Amino acid sequence: MPPRPHPPFKSCPCGSGRSYAACCRPAHDGSAPPSTPEALMRARYSAFALGDGAFVLRTWHPEHRPRDLHLDDGTRYLGLKVHAAQGDEVEFTVRLRAPGQAPGSFRERSRFTRVGGEWVYVHGDLT
Numbered sequence: 001m002p003p004r005p006h007p008p009f010k011s012c013p014c015g016s017g018r019s020y021a022a023c024c025r026p027a028h029d030g031s032a033p034p035s036t037p038e039a040l041m042r043a044r045y046s047a048f049a050l051g052d053g054a055f056v057l058r059t060w061h062p063e064h065r066p067r068d069l070h071l072d073d074g075t076r077y078l079g080l081k082v083h084a085a086q087g088d089e090v091e092f093t094v095r096l097r098a099p100g101q102a103p104g105s106f107r108e109r110s111r112f113t114r115v116g117g118e119w120v121y122v123h124g125d126l127t
């Protein structure tokens with residue numbers, strides 16, 4: 001599924017305060033792979049928010065990647081807060097609203113590794 005069309009963002013969905021063009025878009029369009037686990041984590045969040053399942057899948061470690069992914073279920077991504085980024089781990093909270101439900105959130109510690117020189121997501125533990 002192609003990413004859904006979206007208006008130019010004044011600020012990136014990941015909440016960095018930078019424009020989308022200066023933040024997560026270069027990761028999404030492949031022009032500049034994320035250089036740190038936090039940058040990848042932010043780009044993956046933005047990809048969820050924009051419905052870019054292809055990016056989410058290709059930045060998932062091959063041994064942990066789901067067979068398929070459905071980002072078109074109407075879930076809205078309301079915000080990201082990064083609490084800590086150290087070594088190959090990033091801890092963050094995502095706020096979101098699933099269809100027909102009240103807004104909710106989860107906090108996760110994600111682990112990343114490099115495959116072929118580029119960072120990929122390995123797995124996350126809810127905290």
Ligand SMILES: [Zn+2]
Nearest residue numbers: 012014023024
């Ligand atoms: Zn961003």
